[in-house]
């Protein structure tokens with residue numbers, strides 16, 4: 001895993017020193033809020049509904065055990081004992097005081113972490129496939145490329161005042177687990193005639209105007225990639241609509257100018273700047289890549305796994321839902337669900353963080369990942385260790401067997417924390433998970449992703465949920481709009497709106513009616529919700545939601 | 557006839573702790589909504605807003621929030637202010653912990 005160079009460490013220390021002084025000057029009154037705000041946003045500090053919030057980057061979702069322990073330490077020392085993992089592989093602390101934040105940042109720096117460029121109109125934390133370096137379907141580990149992009153984009157002098165925020169996601173596998181087509185830039189690493197490079201996708205994004213990213217280049221060699229990315233961002237930096245923040249993201253630029261014009265401009269720009277990349281970037285890449293060498297996998301029998309799998313139904317259920325195929329023989333990728341029924345999606349207590357760190361250290365080659373689906377991943381575990389791992393997880397409320405099921409809900413903080421929210425998300429997620437747990441239906445329902453956002457900004461990815469829920473404020477009352485048929489994978493699709501929204505009291509029964517309709521209409525248990533929706537269309541679900549009222553309004 | 561003025565309070569977050577606070581009639585910042593000064597006159601509300609905004613070294617994010625006048629003081633007319641005065645609904649981590 002990547003370790004800071006002296007340069008990285010000095011850079012972060014200097015930024016922290018500057019920010020400490022800025023906070024001091026804000027507190028002693030020498031800086032007004034207007035003067036201070038740009039500084040705090042450069043360092044991940046937001047003002048939310050009830051308090052300040054500190055957003056810490058977890059680059060490409062990768063953590064060492066000691067880093068997770070430090071996150072626990074922060075939660076305990078300067079927050080209320082927990083942290084919230086987000087859909088962008090960040091962790092958010094909801095209750096720090098302004099005066100404590102410099103201490104928190106110094107503590108983070110001691111384990112090579114920071115909050116730089118987790119807010120503001122900059123290139124944000126680069127996200128990646130949370131199974132990177134482990135997945136059986138992987139062509140190249142996306143993390144060295146993600147780290148290269150992080151170094152290139154951090155404090156990039158040309159890109160500190162972009163038209164709007166800019167998000168990059170990287171995958172190196174066949175399956176897309178990083179939602180790359182919903183990012184400003186999405187990269188899919190692949191090989192062409194033995195040359196490692198990336199398909200470059202631009203102009204994706206959810207939010208107010210959801211767009212699926214378009215391929216701007218089929219294959220850009222790794223050697224050319226930094227210059228190409230710089231060309232894309234710099235073309236947008238000039239063209240991007242600074243006059244209207246709702247039109248400032250690159251998705252609108254691509255939409256307004258067309259992908260062909262953008263491609264031509266990028267190519268011109270690329271021709272100009274490519275010669276300035278004289279090879280140091282590839283030396284750096286090789287240095288970074290060496291640090292992501294796979295761990296020393298061991299060759300051992302998996303009998304312990306097979307025995308537990310046959311004997312223990314609780315372990316079996318967990319193994320069936322929470323494990324994924326690993327590239328090394330005898331190994332598995334294990335997901336730790338942060339979605340216990342009724343709990344807040346993505347929250348982990350300090351104690352749980354420590355338990356996960358301990359497991360990673362003892363059994364998981366010292367690695368943890370945070371998924372954009374707000375779960376934690378043990379990317380490399382030998383199958384023979386899984387029964388013990390499961391027992392430890394179970395003892396700490398971390399063994400929920402629901403990955404990919406209806407209670408594995410993405411929910412943004414919504415109006416319980418977020419100052420931009422128009423409605424709450426968390427209680428809706430809690431109620432849906434609790435309800436389907438009571439019904440004992442979720443294993444029967446199978447693969448079904450519910451994603452909830454508390455406003456149009458779509459941090460909860462509702463557009464790409466099989467069932468998406470968007471919380472709105474309708475004349476001073478929380479109201480929830482439903483979309484169906486979204487898809488967050490390599491076949492990315494935006495969901496279709498069902499019709500009028502539902503009140504906070506009506507939304508859970510409405511979701512239940514959708515699920516019942518699916519169960520009634522599916523061809524067999526193998527047909528997933530998404531497949532059934534694609535075959536059946538909206539009609540049966542509309543009927544289930546709105547009854548004859550839907551028919552009447554159609555006839556009219 | 558001029559449109560009736562919806563009563564308001566001045567609210568903000570405390571500069572250092574970030575806690576939700578309300579401006580009282582005697583110019584304190586209180587964490588408790590019932591202690592807030594209820595502003596029923598538009599001109600007076602604007603004046604108080606200017607005064608509050610000048611207190612940059614105490615608070616951040618000052619604004620006027622709509623309230624209803626009730627027997628037990630100002631009551632939020634919108635759910636956002638209801639959550640702000642109470643705390644989040646998933647944990648008793650906010651003001652509700654001490655209320």
Ligand code: SF4
Nearest residue numbers: 412418421454455459
């Ligand atoms: S979707 Fe809206 S409410 Fe949810 S976290 Fe994002 S900005 Fe806040």
